[in-house]
Amino acid sequence: MELYPYQKRVAKLLRAGKSVVLQAPTGSGKTIAAIWPYLESWDRQATDFPRKCIYVVPMRVLAHQFVESTIKLVKQDMVLSSIPDVKIQTGDQPEDRRFEGDLIFCTIDQFLSSYLTMPYGLPNRLANLNAGAGVGSYLVFDEFHLLDPESTLPSAWYVIKQLSKLAPVLLMTATFSKTMLDMLAEELNATVETVSPEEARKIEGRIQTPVLRQRVWETAKSGLSSEAVLNAHQSRSLVLCNTVRTAQRIYREIKQKIDADNSPIQLLLLHSRFLTEDRHRIEAELRRLFGKGDGCDGSGSVIAIATQTIEVGVDITSEILHTELAPASSIIQRAGRCARYPGEQGKVIVYPVEKFTPYATDKDGKAWKDEMQAAFQWLQAHSGEAFDFDKEQEFVNAVATPRDQRVLAGLFAGETSRKEDISRVLGGDQQAAGRLLIRNADSFRILIHPEPDELLENPKSASGFNLQPATLYGVFKDWQNRADELGLDWIAKRLIEDYEHADRDEDNRTDYDWKLITDSSVLTSTRLVVVNPALAGYDPNEGFLPDRGDTSFISTLPENAAAQTWEGYSYSLESYEEHIQRVLTAFETVILPELEYPALVLEKAANWQSGSLLEAARLICLLHDVGKLSKGWQAWARAHQQAVGKPIPASFAAAHTDTDRKNLDLQAAAKEAARRNPKPHHAAEGALAVAPIFFNALPKELAQAAITAITRHHTPFTREKNQRYNLETLAGKHVAETVGFVPTETRRKINPAQMKTNQPPNPSFPQLLVNPSQEFGWLAYTLLVRALRRADQTGTSYSTR
Numbered sequence: 162m163e164l165y166p167y168q169k170r171v172a173k174l175l176r177a178g179k180s181v182v183l184q185a186p187t188g189s190g191k192t193i194a195a196i197w198p199y200l201e202s203w204d205r206q207a208t209d210f211p212r213k214c215i216y217v218v219p220m221r222v223l224a225h226q227f228v229e230s231t232i233k234l235v236k237q238d239m240v241l242s243s244i245p246d247v248k249i250q251t252g253d254q255p256e257d258r259r260f261e262g263d264l265i266f267c268t269i270d271q272f273l274s275s276y277l278t279m280p281y282g283l284p285n286r287l288a289n290l291n292a293g294a295g296v297g298s299y300l301v302f303d304e305f306h307l308l309d310p311e312s313t314l315p316s317a318w319y320v321i322k323q324l325s326k327l328a329p330v331l332l333m334t335a336t337f338s339k340t341m342l343d344m345l346a347e348e349l350n351a352t353v354e355t356v357s358p359e360e361a362r363k364i365e366g367r368i369q370t371p372v373l374r375q376r377v378w379e380t381a382k383s384g385l386s387s388e389a390v391l392n393a394h395q396s397r398s399l400v401l402c403n404t405v406r407t408a409q410r411i412y413r414e415i416k417q418k419i420d421a422d423n424s425p426i427q428l429l430l431l432h433s434r435f436l437t438e439d440r441h442r443i444e445a446e447l448r449r450l451f452g453k454g455d456g457c458d459g460s461g462s463v464i465a466i467a468t469q470t471i472e473v474g475v476d477i478t479s480e481i482l483h484t485e486l487a488p489a490s491s492i493i494q495r496a497g498r499c500a501r502y503p504g505e506q507g508k509v510i511v512y513p514v515e516k517f518t519p520y521a522t523d524k525d526g527k528a529w530k531d532e533m534q535a536a537f538q539w540l541q542a543h544s545g546e547a548f549d550f551d552k553e554q555e556f557v558n559a560v561a562t563p564r565d566q567r568v569l570a571g572l573f574a575g576e577t578s579r580k581e582d583i584s585r586v587l588g589g590d591q592q593a594a595g596r597l598l599i600r601n602a603d604s605f606r607i608l609i610h611p612e613p614d615e616l617l618e619n620p621k622s623a624s625g626f627n628l629q630p631a632t633l634y635g636v637f638k639d640w641q642n643r644a645d646e647l648g649l650d651w652i653a654k655r656l657i658e659d660y661e662h663a664d665r666d667e668d669n670r671t672d673y674d675w676k677l678i679t680d681s682s683v684l685t686s687t688r689l690v691v692v693n694p695a696l697a698g699y700d701p702n703e704g705f706l707p708d709r710g711d712t713s714f715i716s717t718l719p720e721n722a723a724a725q726t727w728e729g730y731s732y733s734l735e736s737y738e739e740h741i742q743r744v745l746t747a748f749e750t751v752i753l754p755e756l757e758y759p760a761l762v763l764e765k766a767a768n769w770q771s772g773s774l775l776e777a778a779r780l781i782c783l784l785h786d787v788g789k790l791s792k793g794w795q796a797w798a799r800a801h802q803q804a805v806g807k808p809i810p811a812s813f814a815a816a817h818t819d820t821d822r823k824n825l826d827l828q829a830a831a832k833e834a835a836r837r838n839p840k841p842h843h844a845a846e847g848a849l850a851v852a853p854i855f856f857n858a859l860p861k862e863l864a865q866a867a868i869t870a871i872t873r874h875h876t877p878f879t880r881e882k883n884q885r886y887n888l889e890t891l892a893g894k895h896v897a898e899t900v901g902f903v904p905t906e907t908r909r910k911i912n913p914a915q916m917k918t919n920q921p922p923n924p925s926f927p928q929l930l931v932n933p934s935q936e937f938g939w940l941a942y943t944l945l946v947r948a949l950r951r952a953d954q955t956g957t958s959y960s961t962r
Contacts, residue, residue, distance in 0.1 A: 162238040165364055167356050168194040175299075175329045176202070176210060180351035182342055183333035186550040187497025188476075189356060189364050191333050195301045196231060199264065204241045211299040211328045212758050214245075214264045217272045217317075219307040227266045230476070252604055252627040253433055253440070258282045259951070260294035261755075269308060270604070273316050277586050278877060281688065282621050284671035285658055289877035290950050293943035295320070297327050297759025305332045306341060306490055310528070310568040315579045318572055323936070325349060327762040335497070336490035336557050341565040348573065361550040365503060376500045378509045380537065380544045385485050385512040387414035390464065393510065394426070397451060397459075399479040400466040401495045403487060404518055405432045405632075409703055412466045429465040434626040434705035451477035453502055471498065480507050486514045488529060489536045489560040493553050509548075511540055519629065528564045536560045587933040589878030605633045605684070607705070608691040608716040609698065613654055616718060617673045620656055620689060623716040626705040633690070636707040637681045640696045643710075649695055653678045655687035670822070691716070732817040734807060735960045737790065740816035741783060741899040744956035748782045752952045759944055767937035769860055774941060776910070777859055777867045778948045779903045784854065785871045785949055786816055787916065788847025790892035797840040804834035814895045817957065845879055845926070846886040848872040850916050852929055858910035862938035865931040870946040872930060874953060877946075887919040 164172070167183075168190060174181050175198045185191050195216065202210035216227070228247050235241045248262030250271050257265055260275060274281045275291035283290065300321070308314040321330050332345060346353045356364070365374060381389065390400055390411070402408040412430040419426045427450070431443050449456060450463045453476075469487075471477070472494045482499035484492060492511060500507025514533075521530040539560055546552070604627040610616055616623045628636070637653070644652045654675035675691065678684065698712025699705055706712065735743075753775075760774040788794065798815040802808050805819050805827055821827050848871040855864040873879050893913040900911050931938040 164193070164197065165190060165360070167354060167360060168197060171195075171331070171354055172198040172201070174352050174354065175331065178329055180325050180330040180349055181332070181354050182337070182346045182349070182351050183331060183354045184337050184342060185333070185335060185356040186361050186364075186553070187335045187494065188501050189335075189361065191303070191335070192227070192230070193234065195303070195331055195333060196234070196264065199299050200235055200239060200241065200245070203245050203263070204239070204243070208758070208761075210758075211297060212263065213294070213298040213755060214301065215260070215272060215295055215298050216264065216266045216301040216303065217269055218266065218303045219269050219305075219313075231264065252281065252606070253435075254437060255282045255622070259287075260291045261951075269302075269313055269317060273313065273320065276320050277316070277583065279586065284621065284673075286671055286876065287950070289873055289943070289946050291947070293759070293940075293945075293947035295324055296940050296944050297762050298324075299328055299331075300324060301331045301333070304334050304336075304490070304494065305345075306334055306337055306565070307488075310571065314568070315572055315575055316583065319576070319579055319583055322349065323940075325351075326766055327759070327940075334490070336493050336553070336561070338558050338562045338565045340562050341569060344569050344573075356550075358549075358551050367503070372504055372506070374500055374503050374505050375547045376496060376507050376509060377545065377547050378496070378511065378540060378543065380541045381510055381512045383512070384514060385411065385483060387411055387418060389510075389512070390415060390483055391418065393481050393483070393508075394462070394464060395480045396462050397479045398464045398481045398483065399451070399471075399477075399498055400464065401472070401482065401484040401498075402466065402468055403485045403514065403520075405434055405468055405704070407485070408432050408466050408468050412703065415464060415466070425462055427461060427463045429463065430467070430703060431465065431470055432468040432704055433470050434628075436624055436699070436701075439701045439704075447471075447477060451479060451498075453478065476501070478502055478505060478507075480505075482507065482509045483512065484509065485512050486533050486537050488520060488532055489557050492536065492540075493557065496548070496553075511537065513537060518631070522631065528567060532560055532564045584933040587939070604629055605687075606689045607633070607697070608689070609694050610691050610715045611694050613675050613691040616691070616716060617675075618718060620673055620691075623718050625689075625716050626699075628705075628707075630684070633684060634681050636697075637678075637684065639708060640692065643696055644693070647695055649693055651677055651693055652696065653690050653692045655683065656689040656691075657687075731822065732820040732957070733960050734802065734809070734815065734819045735817040735957075737786065737814035737816045737895050738898050739960065740786065740956065742902050743959045744782050744785070744952045745779070745902045747955035747959070748778065748948065748952040751955050752778075752948050756944060756948050763937065763940055763944065767862070767941070769863060772906075773859060773863060774944065776907050777855075777863055777941070778945055779907050780855065780858065780910070781867050781870050781945055781949050782952050783899060783903055783907075783911070784847070784851040784896070785874055785953065786843065786847060787850050787888075787892070787896060788843030788845070788886065789816055790814055790888050790895055791841065791843065791846060791886040792889050793839075793841040793886065794843050795889055797835065797838045800834040800838035801831050804830040812891065814889070814891070817960070841886070844875050845872045846920070848929070849920050849923060849926065850886070850888060850918070853915040853917065854911060857912075857915065862931065862935055863941055865929060865935070866938050866941035866945055869930040869942045870949050873946055874949050885919075885921050888916065892916070892918065 167185060171181055171183060171194045183191065183194065196214065199214040228249055231247050235244050245263035247264045248257035250257040250260065250265055250267040252268065271281055276295050278288045278292050280288065280291045302317065308317055324330065342353050390398060400411060402411060408430060412428065416428055419428065429443060429447060431447060435443065447465055449458055451465065472491060475498060477498055478501035479499050482496060484495045496509045499509050517526065517530045517533055520526055520533065539556060606625050607628055608616060608623050608625040640652050655678050657674040657676050658671065694715055695710040697707045698709050699714035700712060756778060764771055764774050795814060798818050799809055801818045807819055809815060848868045852868050855867050859867065893916065896913040900908055931942050933939050
């Protein structure tokens with residue numbers, strides 16, 4: 162496979178460790194430009210390029226297509242010797258909640274919420290699990306400028322500036338204004354790479370055709386309607402709406418007319434509120450009927466109606482493209498789905514709008530509204546003209562430059578306050594500041610069920626739909642009115658999760674509950690809502706129906722609901738020594754490959770000795786459960802085993818006990834034993850006990866990071882949770898018997914005699930922990946706690962299989 166010249170230039174820069182700001186026209190292969198360097202490096206097993214790539218998109222695009230096209234690329238075009246694990250993580254396709262894939266396509270809300278220790282789709286007890294996934298990874302941000310300038314863009318910019326110190330970052334678009342290109346590159350110390358008009362024409366002409374590709378733009382005098390779509394239709398029409406509500410309305414109106422006329426026109430609807438299986442079915446049909454190449458069918462007559470869902474990264478084409486007015490960059494992206502391939506002729510019709518949702522509301526978003534109005538005026542002045550890449554850039558520069566200048570000025574001026582907000586969130590102030598950082602990428606998860614308690618095993622993995630906050634507030638008012646008419650006992654319930662005391666008992670278990678919603682004002686206190694099925698429903702061809710109930714649909718849990726978030730329902734008795742050995746085995750075989758490159762580049766950036774971060778990782782795996790060797794914890798474990806009929810001798814140090822939360826008799830016996838011998842905490846206590854070992858073995862900031870990782874390997878925001886503890890007399894012996902599980906060079910740093918065998922409550926404990934203002938120390942903590950939690954859970958699974 163031969164790369165275009167600009168793709169080769171991008172690859173060369175990235176391999177040299179340089180971040181890149183790329184501008185290239187739609188359909189010119191930006192996705193290949195982004196992932197080729199990563200895949201080529203993966204195939205060579207290169208040690209000088211990241212082993213993980215996170216490809217971030219601004220909205221819920223057809224990520225499924227990214228995966229399919231990437232697998233095709235590695236199997237057919239590149240023929241890699243081994244294929245990286247390619248995953249999707251979006252609100253409606255949560256395939257990789259823990260960011261464990263090698264090449265992950267995800268939405269900006271999923272990426273930012275993970276990095277900011279508030280991951281969507283995971284319980285709060287796992288809030289710090291994903292933060293380290295982006296550290297030392299190759300990050301790609303597609304259509305970066307589409308991020309909300311008041312929330313998501315500043316947060317992403319903070320992360321990009323921080324992580325670009327460790328690994329290259331690629332920002333790319335077809336529609337950056339020149340102002341934005343130059344200023345972003347300067348601030349990021351990146352290289353601007355653009356496709357010149359001449360190179361764009363060469364790419365355009367790569368396939369010889371009798372006529373040149375041409376896309377004519379027109380403006381309509383009135384808003385988008387079913388009549389306008391049908392009147393202009395030839396054989397392939399795409400209709401792009403700004404909201405799901407509009408898309409569903411146009412779909413229903415056209416369907417009614419073609420059914421009444423017995424028309425052979427085939428009709429498709431696609432938006433973000435479909436179940437995974439239906440979305441995949443519609444996506445496949447869309448690609449078959451609107452794509453090119455093997456398996457595609459250009460016969461017949463088809464109209465597809467969609468939202469911004471297909472605005473970015475979708476390889477389909479059409480003769481007529483109808484679009485509601487949107488920001489200039491978005492309109493150009495949409496137009497890229499019309500006359501996309503060489504030799505095609507197409508028409509783009511832009512329709513005025515009365516409301517500027519979702520880009521602007523009556524209360525905010527004036528900059529977007531002004532740009533959209535300016536865009537329509539510009540397009541009216543050029544209506545009937547054919548646009549090439551030069552003309553599209555002229556459009557963007559004329560319309561978007563003023564807003565871009567204001568956005569960038571605000572972005573750079575607000576960096577200090579944004580950093581303070583982010584530090585508060587990373588410190589545990591999730592509710593106060595978190596929504597501000599991701600607000601316009603935020604969404605509510607909506608479930609439908611008559612008996613919501615049946616979903617409490619793992620409600621975040623239940624099948625459901627995502628609604629933007631403004632949309633939910635609107636439909637909730639409708640639900641209230643209809644519930645009164647129907648005489649319903651309840652309208653909706655919100656999920657309750659204890660944020661302050663996540664995993665209170667340090668047993669890898671989240672306790673959820675539901676609370677009635679009687680007023681829309683409480684919606685801000687949750688991200689997951691279950692609605693009465695009498696009020697809302699679902700149709701496989703129309704998607705989520707907030708205005709239509711009793712459709713027979715109810716949300717369901719996947720078969721492996723508990724396993725998806727490591728919910729600890731059952732454990733087998735496991736000795737301390739067995740557990741440590743299994744955790745270290747899991748670290749060396751499963752965790753280490755992901756950690757090696759980030760550790761290398763972070764050590765270099767922080768000026769730490771080579772190998773010190775991996776040494777810290779092995780030490781925390783070795784010593785993370787020393788707190789379980791306290792007299793109180795082992796007394797609880799022995800009482801528990803006695804109660805369940807499987808007693809253990811005093812010489813046996815338990816790491817896990819026989820536990821089955823679904824066995825009510827066993828649970829009752831264990832509860833009574835715990836009443837007599839309460840189960841103490843162990844994480845912070847163990848961190849205190851082994852702190853001297855870490856300060857003797859590692860640089861101070863790295864030692865703090867390691868101690869913080871042990872402290873928070875159950876409860877992600879622990880500060881002063883430590884209690885009085887006394888280690889058992891044999892604690893040193895049990896630790897000594899595990900030291901042989903680590904490499905010799907690490908073994909030399911360990912002296913069990915250095916452990917603190919007892920400790921009263923310690924008010925200075927927080928001083929031992931790292932904080933977000935310690936940049937490299939905090940990044941080390943995110944890597945270490947991720948490594949420890951994954952190794953701990955994976956190792957534990959070895960004993961419960």
